[in-house]
Amino acid sequence: MSDTALRIRVIGDLFPELAEQLAATGAEAVQDAADAQGIVCSYGGTPAELHDTLAAHPGIPWVQLPSAGIEAFAASLRDHPGLIWTSAKGAFALPVAEHALALTLALLRELPERVRARSWAPASGTSLHGLHVVVVGAGGVGLEIVRLMKCFDTRVTVVRRRGEPVAAADRTVTDAELMAVLPTADVVVLAAAATPDTRQLIDAAALAALPAHAVLINIARGALVDTDALVAALGAGRIAGAALDVTDPEPLPDGHPLWEEPRALITPHAADTLEMIRPLYAARVGENVARRRAGRELVGLVDPAAGY
Structure with a gap:
């Protein structure tokens, strides 16, 4: 594994469990997307923010999405099919x-x-x-x-x-x-x-x-x-x-x-409340950061053409 921290731009809430996972797996949260080697979409961020960030910084190679369903991010997937996309599928x-x-x-x-x-x-x-x-x-x-x-x-x-x-x-x-x-x-x-x-x-x-x-x-x-x-x-x-x-x-x-x-x-889309999924999503991000640093295949890989 490389000793260099993986620079991650978090779009949305850097909640405590996510911050802990990033630190534990060798990532550094950065504010400037120009310095980022990956994007983690978190809760409170919007698909429009991701789309704008990728438009301004198309060289970012990897994007982690916060849900199993990726319909909300369809525009970004369509415009950047060559990136590595991972979702939270299976995490919840x-x-x-x-x-x-x-x-x-x-x-x-x-x-x-x-x-x-x-x-x-x-x-x-x-x-x-x-x-x-x-x-x-x-x-x-x-x-x-x-x-x-x-x-x-x-x-x-x-x-x-x-x-x-x-x-x-x-x-x-x-x-x-x-x-x-x-x-x-x-x-x-x-x-x-x-x-x-x-x-x-x-x-x-x-x-x-x-x-x-x-x-x-x-x-x-x-x-x-x-x-x-x-x-x-x-x-x-x-x-x-x-x-x-x-x-x-x-x-x-x-x-x-x-x-x-x-x-x-x-029931009002209550199968996976925010309180339930925050630690699970943080664990998924941490696993993918560790895999990315080790040069291993990521989990939750998305096929933009298939739509999941």
Whole structure:
């Protein structure tokens, strides 16, 4: 490893955990981007600040983005495809997968209905054990969801862009086979990246393919679901429920039909709160700084053409 500190321009908040990781892994935070050997985008910084900084200093070779989704930084990625881009994909897998599991159990145990209830009712609900769970996406979050679901003796099918098997899953299929697995799904969890190919992946046809007792969980991006089609499917009772941590549009406007839908459970993009992810993001930055100084491949590499 080189003894020379890696000069990093931080755009946004240099919060304590991030400052500690930079210092511990041999980096120096600099104010002047002209001196920087890398950019770390932090919370409170904006995509416009990054775009302007790169326009003024196109020679900076590496940019670390603060989230798994990179849509907000599309302009910079488009204008500077030759840079090394890394994101936080996989870094927040533990809290996000935990939230997906919580939403799944809440729907299966009919907790939204119980929260609204003001009188005793006959006992009902479904156990997760033994169900068929379809996980769409095989990144860090998707793999952690698979691990948690297998704790419940479920049968897990992973849907991913490429056909390489996911070792922990019972079956792995490609996106082209999604419609074939939906008719036997009890739970569908969306954990895929938002790209042009995945926009409204769950549309009216996909929702119609699900059995009436199935539930849909989205902790990925709102654009993966056709919201109007989901409202119609829930209203008609064509699926048993939907739990959404992300929506399209987002934030979900006051008065939107989903707020009044008894089969819907909405959380306000809370799967990975800032308090949860700050130490996780700092650790990702620290790992990449150490790898960069050692000349090793970075983690969370982004393919600008693929969009994740």
